[in-house]
Amino acid sequence: MGEINIKVPRDRDASFNPMLVPKRTNMGWVRECHYHSLYTKGMSNSDIEEQVREVYDFNISTSTISRITR
Numbered sequence: 465m466g467e468i469n470i471k472v473p474r475d476r477d478a479s480f481n482p483m484l485v486p487k488r489t490n491m492g493w494v495r496e497c498h499y500h501s502l503y504t505k506g507m508s509n510s511d512i513e514e515q516v517r518e519v520y521d522f523n524i525s526t527s528t529i530s531r532i533t534r
Contacts, residue, residue, distance in 0.1 A: 496532050503533040 473480060502512045509526040516522055 499529055499532050503529075509533070 499512055499516075502515065503509075507515070509529045512529050513524060513526050516524055
């Protein structure tokens with residue numbers, strides 16, 4: 465899936481708390497957990513593909529989702 469560069473604003477007093485990717489968390493792991501969660505809630509691979517595209521503006525194939533949720 466590749467690397468994702470995240471630009472975090474300077475925060476001298478460490479008050480910034482990211483919402484989508486928590487500090488010191490691997491984005492790939494977060495995404496895979498999200499896909500598993502949607503799958504276990506009964507969404508099909510094509511439903512998950514559509515949801516990810518709508519919410520995150522990110523394209524992922526149904527075959528990739530299938531490999532992740534096995």
